[in-house]
Amino acid sequence: MDDLSILYIAGYGRSGSTVLDVLLSGHPRVASVGELVFLGNDWQDEDRKCACGEPYENCLFWEGLFKDEGEVDSLEQIVRDVEHRHVLPKLLLGAHSEEKKREYRRRTRRLFEYISQQGRADLVVDSSKSARQAAGRFWALKNIAGLDVRVLHLVRDGRAALRSVVEKGSNWALEGHIEEKRWLGARTTMGWVLANAIAWGLGRSLGNDLYHRVKFEDLLRAPEETLREIGGFVGVGLEPVIQRVARDEVFEVGHNVGGNRIRHKQQIHLRKTDTPNPHPWSGLDRHHQILFATLGQWMNQKLGYSW
Ligand SMILES: [Zn+2]
Structure with a gap:
């Protein structure tokens, strides 16, 4: 356990984290497991599967994790009680009971x-x-479970993230879990602002050596340099991955949680491009342009995306 480190990809969805996750798993010392927060939830839902296509209890990677259904349920519960946005003030004030903290520590360390x-x-x-x-x-993983966590805040131009949701729908609605909500554009923009503000604010509170921010656009434009930068941050030489990217290789998706969202692509191929988002406003209709300019552009600018 003392040798184990965690690279946590923070930020908002639709920002390229699946691509980065799968690229990193190309390193022999790295295990990328996708959106681990959803493990308990997905395990209990028969429609949701590991990215390998198997239900979790039959998946070669995950099958030995839990003794019984009760353990799945209690992990899901404690993760929700500690990590959810609704209880963020409680978490930051350290207001959870000692028993809850001990249980959280035990379960997440075991995981x-x-x-x-x-x-x-x-x-x-x-x-x-x-x-x-x-x-x-x-x-919580750092301060309650006492794990060695480094935070990589992956950002993407909010206009591209918004366009992706507006054009394709939200992930949860796409999979039929929820009806698409009203005010999708405004909700998405506010969710994007909040997730980035939280990742940034809490990330920096861990100290400069534990927080690093990277643009998804830089990964697309200059993948080798960006991966080298990430490797330097996390203290793992990513040359095996960098060489595969340089050879334009395809990367296999492993046993990722949140697999429904990526299972249609069993493989990931990084398409290098010099101009990832050449006309950021023109992808949005007039309504969403005004919406994002009003609610989201201030954060976009802070993250380094000009008008
Ligand atoms: Zn699997």
Whole structure:
């Protein structure tokens, strides 16, 4: 356990975290497991499967994790009680009972230990990000579970993230879990602002050596340099991955949680492009342009995206 580190990908969805997650899993010392925050929830839902296509209890990677259904249920419960955005003030004030903190520590340490053993890895990549369900996750993993966590805040131009949701619908609605909500554009923009504000604010509170921000556009434009930068931050030489990217290789998707969202692509191929988002406003209709200019552009500018 002492040798185990966690690279936590923070930020908002639709920002390229699946691509980065799968690229990193191309390193022999790295186990990337996708959106780990959803493990308990997905395990109990028969429609949701590991990215390998199997239900979790039959998946070769995950099958040995829990003794019974009660353990799945209690992990899901404690993760929600500690990490959800609704309880973020309680988390930051340290107001959870000692018993709850002990239980959270025990369960999450066991989970990461299991992943590290199964994946024969000393770096586990958790790309749960920072939206509602996982707002306090990396902070709790570091400060309650006492794990060695580094936060990589992956950002993408908010106009591209908004366009993706407006054009394709939200992930949860796409999979038939919820009806598409009204005010999708405004909700998405506010969710994007909040997730980035939380990732940034809480991330920096861990200290400069534990927080690093990267643009998804830079990964597309200059993948080798950006991966080298990430490797430097996390203290793992990513040359095996960088060489595969340079050779334009395809990367296999492993046993990621949140697999329904990526299972239509069993493989990921990084398409290098010099101009990832050449006309950021023109992808949005007039209504969404005004919406994002009003609610989101201030954050976009802080993250380094000009008008
Ligand atoms: Zn699997």
